[in-house]
Amino acid sequence: MSTPGAGARRSLLSVEDLHVSFVTEDGVLRAVDGVSFDLRAGEILAIVGESGSGKSVTAQTIMGLTRSTNARIEGSIDYSGRDLVTASEEDLQGIRGEEIAMIFQDPMTSLNPVYRVGRQIVEAIRAHRDEPDERARERTIELLDAVGIPDAKRRVDDYPHEYSGGMRQRAMIAMALALEPKVLIADEPSTALDVTIQAQILRLLEELNSERDLAVILITHDLGVVAEVADRVQVMYGGRIVESGTLDQIFYDPQHPYTWGLLGSLARPDRPRMRRLSQIKGQPPSLLAPPQGCHFRPRCPHAFDRCTEVPRLEARVGDSHADRCWLSVEQKRNLRVLESGDIGLEVPAA
Amino acid sequence: MARFIARRLVGMVAVLFAISVIVFVIFNVIPGGDPAERIGGRNQTPALRAQITKDWGFDKSLPVQYVDMMKKIFTGSLISYQNQENVIDRIKQGVPITLSLAIGAAVIWMAFAMVFGYLSAVRAGAFTDRALTILSLVGISMPVFWLGAMLLYFFTFKWQIFPTGGYVGFTTDPVQWFTHLLLPWLTLAVLFIGFYSRVLRSNMLDVMNEDYVRTAKAKGLSERQVRVRHVLRNSMIPVITLFGLDFGAVIGGGAIITESIFSLNGVGQYTADSIVNVDLPPVMAVTLFGAFFIVFFNTLVDIAYAWLDPRIRLGTAAA
Numbered sequence: 101m102s103t104p105g106a107g108a109r110r111s112l113l114s115v116e117d118l119h120v121s122f123v124t125e126d127g128v129l130r131a132v133d134g135v136s137f138d139l140r141a142g143e144i145l146a147i148v149g150e151s152g153s154g155k156s157v158t159a160q161t162i163m164g165l166t167r168s169t170n171a172r173i174e175g176s177i178d179y180s181g182r183d184l185v186t187a188s189e190e191d192l193q194g195i196r197g198e199e200i201a202m203i204f205q206d207p208m209t210s211l212n213p214v215y216r217v218g219r220q221i222v223e224a225i226r227a228h229r230d231e232p233d234e235r236a237r238e239r240t241i242e243l244l245d246a247v248g249i250p251d252a253k254r255r256v257d258d259y260p261h262e263y264s265g266g267m268r269q270r271a272m273i274a275m276a277l278a279l280e281p282k283v284l285i286a287d288e289p290s291t292a293l294d295v296t297i298q299a300q301i302l303r304l305l306e307e308l309n310s311e312r313d314l315a316v317i318l319i320t321h322d323l324g325v326v327a328e329v330a331d332r333v334q335v336m337y338g339g340r341i342v343e344s345g346t347l348d349q350i351f352y353d354p355q356h357p358y359t360w361g362l363l364g365s366l367a368r369p370d371r372p373r374m375r376r377l378s379q380i381k382g383q384p385p386s387l388l389a390p391p392q393g394c395h396f397r398p399r400c401p402h403a404f405d406r407c408t409e410v411p412r413l414e415a416r417v418g419d420s421h422a423d424r425c426w427l428s429v430e431q432k433r434n435l436r437v438l439e440s441g442d443i444g445l446e447v448p449a450a
Numbered sequence: 451m452a453r454f455i456a457r458r459l460v461g462m463v464a465v466l467f468a469i470s471v472i473v474f475v476i477f478n479v480i481p482g483g484d485p486a487e488r489i490g491g492r493n494q495t496p497a498l499r500a501q502i503t504k505d506w507g508f509d510k511s512l513p514v515q516y517v518d519m520m521k522k523i524f525t526g527s528l529i530s531y532q533n534q535e536n537v538i539d540r541i542k543q544g545v546p547i548t549l550s551l552a553i554g555a556a557v558i559w560m561a562f563a564m565v566f567g568y569l570s571a572v573r574a575g576a577f578t579d580r581a582l583t584i585l586s587l588v589g590i591s592m593p594v595f596w597l598g599a600m601l602l603y604f605f606t607f608k609w610q611i612f613p614t615g616g617y618v619g620f621t622t623d624p625v626q627w628f629t630h631l632l633l634p635w636l637t638l639a640v641l642f643i644g645f646y647s648r649v650l651r652s653n654m655l656d657v658m659n660e661d662y663v664r665t666a667k668a669k670g671l672s673e674r675q676v677r678v679r680h681v682l683r684n685s686m687i688p689v690i691t692l693f694g695l696d697f698g699a700v701i702g703g704g705a706i707i708t709e710s711i712f713s714l715n716g717v718g719q720y721t722a723d724s725i726v727n728v729d730l731p732p733v734m735a736v737t738l739f740g741a742f743f744i745v746f747f748n749t750l751v752d753i754a755y756a757w758l759d760p761r762i763r764l765g766t767a768a769a
Contacts, residue, residue: 163668169575189673197670204668209661212680214759223679224669259760275669 111138118175131157133339144316146326149336164192201276205288207268211260218256243274266297338385338395345421355423491532547716554635559642567650589644598637598711615713653685694751702740
């Protein structure tokens with residue numbers, strides 16, 4: 101559900117014209133190409149895109165995890181007055197876990213197999229607070245209990261291999277919450293889990309968001325997940341944001357042909373199915389040699405000559421709803437009606 | 451964990467039994483001809499041969515022969531017919547020397563390998579890494595006999611910094627013990643330093659890409675904490691395996707060349723002499739001695755393994 105008042109809330113984290121590229125043997129790989137967005141206090145912002153769209157790199161760059169000798173990072177990430185792009189490693193260490201926490205896609209490999217789960221959470225607490233082991237341990241048990249680990253008092257001393265996948269992700273979330281951060285970045289938190297467990301993890305994130313006023317950046321390729329929990333949505337493609345808006349705007353009034361394609365490929369059990377799910381033809385762009393102009397151009401059925409120039413990300417239909425497409429709002433409305441079967445949209449009463 | 455250790459110890463005894471049978475078969479059964487003649491050594495007489503045949507039970511069935519052989523070894527009554535020396539006593543004299551050599555060398559090789567491997571991995575691709583890589587390859591490529599001879603020539607003959615060889619007991623004079631052993635230690639350790647630091651480097655580089663290392667960083671741990679607690683510990687598991695195998699092998703005869711060069715009268719030197727003299731009883735005993743240490747350290751490695759990686763404990767208990 102979208103939050104109508106969300107636009108009025110203050111911005112917590114503000115990414116401005118972020119570029120991340122990696123020097124590889126095959127050339128320069130532009131993983132993130134001019135991404136800007138704000139994260140507001142208490143909201144769930146979903147970043148959606150397929151593999152290689154730059155969504156994970158964006159998230160990891162916020163945490164300073166993409167820093168390396170072969171990475172070039174430009175632009176700014178403003179977090180309460182500090183620029184995380186230029187911040188020193190020591191400053192980032194203070195922010196990681198304490199202010200901004202992150203959970204990852206694969207809970208199976210994200211915990212160190214040789215240490216007990218509890219110890220790994222205690223380690224996170226003690227990295228930032230000078231707390232005695234005993235207190236940190238008690239707090240760890242509370243946290244595990246809060247994220248729904250049964251019999252937390254005993255399970256705190258288990259090794260990760262003694263946990264199921266869902267429990268490991270819960271433990272990762274407990275670790276992320278340990279220091280009560282203001283921002284949680286969840287990078288495909290439910291992708292590696294069974295569907296029923298997925299729903300539980302999403303519900304948990306939603307609860308934490310509303311109860312602790314935790315702002316969440318949810319990275320996913322799964323629009324079903326987005327529809328479930330997000331307040332605002334950003335669609336990424338080829339390292340750029342191609343459309344951003346509230347949940348309702350993206351789902352009921354999508355402006356970018358790529359978003360149409362994504363929505364069309366979504367299975368909708370609530371609608372009668374007329375034919376096969378549609379798919380977006382072609383391959384995602386190579387980030388080593390991206391297409392000139394709009395990155396979606398080679399796959400876009402509606403591309404025309406102007407598309408060799410990069411369209412700006414700007415609000416075309418409403419204040420909070422921006423997209424990167426040269427088609428006029430009028431053209432798009434007509435095309436969408438023609439393709440409504442494919443997109444899976446209800447035809448807006450025009 | 452206790453069950454795991456018990457299981458391993460039982461396995462170890464079984465393997466040792468199998469080895470003793472194989473040794474028996476190789477020395478006494480397969481070659482054919484009169485075993486007494488082979489065991490008798492160079493200065494044998496028909497009377498000696500007859501006595502050996504009786505002592506070793508060569509006129510009886512194979513299982514009885516096996517039991518007789520093992521009895522000789524375990525009761526310490528195995529003698530070399532060449533010089534009438536008690537083999538077990540002689541090995542006992544050699545053990546402190548061989549252990550001094552092996553333990554000292556192991557300490558040196560593990561310490562240097564860990565420092566070099568760690569630095570190499572942390573500075574992968576940079577000058578330090580390249581320099582250490584070259585150094586490691588040089589170390590691996592140097593033959594022990596050549597390195598030993600060179601060290602002897604320069605440090606004891608030309609510059610006369612160290613004694614030329616021989617052994618002084620630790621309890622007799624710790625300083626002399628140290629100066630007599632330093633060159634042999636280095637000779638033995640250089641190969642392993644090169645090899646181990648390469649292994650540790652590549653393990654660390656692999657582990658650095660693991661998801662849990664990223665998690666550790668995301669918690670806000672410092673670079674050093676991440677490396678030492680999360681990367682190094684997980685990278686040590688394969689190194690520990692290698693160490694167990696190599697250390698067992700060094701005690702069990704791998705130091706033959708080093709002992710010979712520096713005239714350290716340990717088990718390795720005894721083995722070398724016995725082989726040269728075609729003196730079979732000591733060779734038999736030394737083979738079993740070596741096998742024992744290799745198997746023993748393998749077992750220790752398995753136990754250390756389970757301690758380092760809890761998943762192994764579960765795997766074996768469940769199996």
